[in-house]
Amino acid sequence: MNDIYSQGSEKLPYKSRYQVKVINDKCIGAASCVAVAAMTFKMNDLNIAEVIDQDGNVDEEKLLAAQSCPTAAIEVIDTQTGEKIWPK
């Protein structure tokens, strides 16, 4: 079992379609991504968001986390089509 799930997540193991990527230069440490999708993102020691588990949250939550980022520092790619769906 994935470690994340054994550490208390109530979510079932999930294979996401959307892949997220943090553009470090754009991140200002607002941490809204962590507030929305805490099992996917965390803030590192430099106060920059980083991805800890692509399957930590469902796709809708990952997209909302990206949309909530004040500087559009999170890209969302649909792995089935290869299309970048956020930012548009």
Added chain:
Amino acid sequence: MKVTGKRLISKKMLEVTLEKPTGFDFEAGQYVSFKVDEEGSRRSYSIASAPGEREILIAADITPMGKGTKYLLSREVGEMMDALGPMGRMTVKEEEKELLFIATGGGIVPFRSMIVEELVYKKSRRSIKLKWGTRHEEDLFWMDLWEELKSKYENFRFEAVLSKPVNGWKGRVGHVCDVGGETAKAEIFICGSQEVVKEISEKLVSEGAEKERIQIENFY
């Protein structure tokens, strides 16, 4: 959240009052994210009202005229705003340390919430200092509130610092980060544009402030 009021509080700043939804709990210093277009774009705005206040207050610089500005200007009283939150980690710890708030421009917005909460609702006796830097006197807002708090609470000190004053300004002139010697014991909060926040933070650390005691929030 339903819009209950809108008003310009300076040439640049629009204040929007919103109905506080039942069960909406937040900590002073946090922000909310609003959906500003049909594509799903969101913009974040610090909450200016204290958790103890009846309504939610936000205030934003409307000069950029980006998606967020246009959205806020287009909202009418009675209309709903799609809000997500609260979010944000810049909050006051439950300790007895002095609090030093340093803001530039619209960076003062979350500090209104934090200071009103401490003074009015928590009846905090710890020393609270607010230093606010803007270019011109006309950029200042909520001055009645700051003056009222200053006269009512002896543990609160407020100073506005202008970098480009016109004739007649009797207050301090210069850069807001020239706080000299006041950081030794304080828990420090800095909010404003990214470059200025970085500059102030680095200056304070170089003068001996502990990095761990500095919390920052970047506006952009």
